[in-house]
Amino acid sequence: MTHIRVRSLVVESARPSEPCAACDARPFSVCNAIDQRDIERLAALAASLTVEAGRTFIEEGDPAEHFFNVTAGTAKLFKLLPDGRRQITGFAPMGTFLGLAVSSTYAFGAEAVEPMRICRFSRFKLRALLDDFPAMEKRLLEVASNELVAAQEQMLLLGRKTARERLASFLVTRAACTANGATPCGHRAAEKVTLPMTRSDIADYLGLTIETVSRTLTRFKTERLIDIPSASEIVMRDHAALESLATGLH
Amino acid sequence: MTHIRVRSLVVESARPSEPCAACDARPFSVCNAIDQRDIERLAALAASLTVEAGRTFIEEGDPAEHFFNVTAGTAKLFKLLPDGRRQITGFAPMGTFLGLAVSSTYAFGAEAVEPMRICRFSRFKLRALLDDFPAMEKRLLEVASNELVAAQEQMLLLGRKTARERLASFLVTRAACTANGATPCGHRAAEKVTLPMTRSDIADYLGLTIETVSRTLTRFKTERLIDIPSASEIVMRDHAALESLATGLH
DNA sequence: CGTGCTTTTGAAAATCATCAAGTATAGTGG
């Protein structure tokens, strides 16, 4: 198989190997706003790419030529300061649409946390297509609205919550959004939370240091709020306590 | 961290006293996506209200029955924790569209910083109207995208910037967005920045305490970066230095 | 010219960051 390097990602096929009609991520993405009979038009625009773990596939400040859709795996979205300080603004699981912006350059970077598959669309062509599919534009507005709400919640966390509250919030949200089977963001609280990201990622997401993340999790463990069978697995032992911590009730 | 809760707001007229066609805020708002000849349909949905300074006109968690458009004055948008900790997630100047959300309840509160005029729309009716005006829906998506970018920038500030950097960022952004005449968010850097909000508001916006805000501004003054003719007026004496501070260059 | 509010300033305290080892864990090649 010939891998062609385009900037920092690997192009596996110009045509989606699994066309939109059979896409696993479709039920969770804006694409499902397009009817079965029209889906071919979307598929014609899509390039399916593989991104290996740790690879940056959107570079902050680069010309924004594409939209992306995460079809498998998870990405982290981040912004950097010149001296290297990093803020992860969100994690993008399967179904996430990326690249919404009016600006001509990307306002954030994106890097694969785990091996990923993404769908890439020409910004220009997808914009044109959107004119024919107002339903998809409506979905995009819904998605953007939801992200805005999530962003405000995150601002509350970053601006006003303690380290303990931040970690509790993170775990509770993760538990609600953990992929149990296929659902990327269900509502049932999971017992076990899988963390595909490193402590460093968590720290940069919560505005803390890795040491504080580690210490806080250890303390949760000694307090019997969680178990830590492995570094990337957390078992919620006292979901109620964590939730009340997360909402700021000490 | 003052929290005065007032439910009702002052309704001045069911019909806009200044109809949409002659609205000062229209050039800066999503409403200008609607043609002159169709603007009456929008005006028919709009109720123009006066909100006195300090009044809460959106209560977090209340049923989201309306959209709002700020036609004069400035609002602060915020989220609260049960113990009163507050995070201001943004300031909404003239032209801002409020209430975008899929949820049936408001995800944030809104309170007038200065005397305001707002346009109120029934969520249900405006949604219906939007189906006839895809251009306005497109504008809404643009607006939401821009706010998302701003939110990410704010997360970087809250999660990773020092107090000095936060204040510098705040002043630089304010300078760029200060209403010089009519433009609510121009690009020319203003010398003088007017701060309609209190130190407490600034603190809650930047994730700091009022004391830290005050001390940091005083230090900027002794360092000749700014002048503070009055508590609500800041003169940028060294815009370049503030900008490099804001971007994290010490 | 008080009265109540916001703002400023000072001193002490605390949370979280930094510096520094030490311990798992995973991936690699012998």
Added chain:
DNA sequence: CCACTATACTTGATGATTTTCAAAAGCACG
């Protein structure tokens, strides 16, 4: 399969920025 190395994670001691507590100084308003 096992050592070996690199990386990630944990734990401890110290330190600094920011918060908290406290009080004085400005300012607006009746």
